[in-house]
Amino acid sequence: MVVLPPCTPDLCGKDFRHSLKKPSPNYPYGAKTRKLRVVPAFTIQAMQKNTKVMPPPKSGVFDPLPIKPTMFRKSYQRGEFPVSIEFTSSGKRLAWKVPIEKLDFHHYLPMFFDGLAEAGYPFNFIVEHGIDDLVKKGGYKILPVVPQLIIPIKNAFATKRPSVLCHALRCIQMLVAGCDKVGEALVPYYRQILPTLNLFKDRNRNMGSGIDHTTTRGENVADLIEDTLQILERHGGPDAFINIKYMIPTYESCVQN
Template identity: 30%
Template sequence: MIGYDVTRRINNPRFRSWSMPSDKYLDANLLSRRDIVKDNKRQQILFRPRIHSLRRVPAFTIQTEQYNTKPITPALGATHRHREVHFLSRPAPPPPDENLKKFLRLYEDRQFPIRITSGGSWRNNQQTRSLEWQVDPNQLKAYDKRELLRRFAVGLPVEKEPYCLIAVQGFKDLLSTAHGAQMLAESLTDVVPSIRKGLNSPRLWKKLEMLELLRQITEMAGIGPLLVPFYRMILPPLRVGKATRVSTDISTSDRDRLQNSIDKTLMTLEQTGGPNAYINIKYLIPEHQSFYK
């Protein structure tokens, strides 16, 4: 806040108002009735120079003919980020992938007893890779396997190679061990949010990968009914209206593959979720029709 010395009179103003008579006409009675503080404050505001705020507008438009405007060129659009010329500014960088950062930190700290090996076959001009365990996962303790399962779940929505391979393959390997269903049931609160992020991915292959993993999880003993409370988190990305949130350059066959995978997943959820599965699926996906009627 700007401070004003309201006790100091302004010397030689440009004009005098009737509320402020000249010094030679002042007498003691008039000075006693005047509020010098208010008069000085009023004069400071009155004689303050008027500052016009310039509004930046796009160059070569009709808006440049308006008063108190300043044209802005595309070269300046990157530095002056204003609401009216936001189309001239640089696009905002994408938000950082927190799952990738966290999973990369775990991988660099050697929290996973695995390593990547290159196979002899080639696919899409790239040599295939596989996951090799340095310790037999079946011989790990139950606590260690549960912690590893949660760490692998962090990387499920990751799309960067080879971390996506490490996360998904390591997660599946732990599910195939003894007491895998029990470990998964204890870690659903950590696994389901990661699957939800993977289903929200705009990439088709990541969606298909998460749908396949979700079917594998649902078919495990006792997991289907436990997933019913998590339908509010899992099913919104599977809505038919939202199923087109993929790249527009994919072919019709790829869209059909995605829709068929969604139908298989919903059928598996309805089959293994118990008597309340269909009601919850129908509530979240109104266009869903039961496969068993």
């Protein structure tokens, strides 16, 4: 008589039950990990399995705005400005076809400031040198035109392009430092022109051990903003600092300290 070994199953009951939960090899997702489905936040779908909540969108507060043609560009292309670029042995300079003292500053100075939103050549060259000449020879004609310059300055800052911001800040420094009482006349308009400066005041690039050459070329936005705020405080009278501090809380006085 032959005694056979006892019949034992290959899998116990527990292992057999676990094997039932495994996907079939022929199923599309059997051999691969199923990709998570991206769903919007704060919805019923966010509570489902195999889902991933969609991250919040970027605010885009520092994104530059698209370039739009300005009135300065249109007027220059029509030949309405009595200026031309003259090439000399020492470089380029702006040549005026009429004496600057005879110009209508209520018309030409706001038009030149409207060109601050332009970033390409030759517009940026004509605007910067034209404002410099008008400020140097304008004298008492500059102060009555200050209210007309606020909207062009605000539009230039609203582009949020670093090259345009640096260009506009240099022109504001020339305007405030080159004319008497202009700094005090700008104090009531700080709420229109300073919010954008508050955004970019600390936007210095972290170069690590490298050297940021934009600081030596005068193209660093944060450094130019700090210099411009100090010039506004020095020439803005006794109420300049408290109004700057209201719009830019991180600013520290260069006069009181």
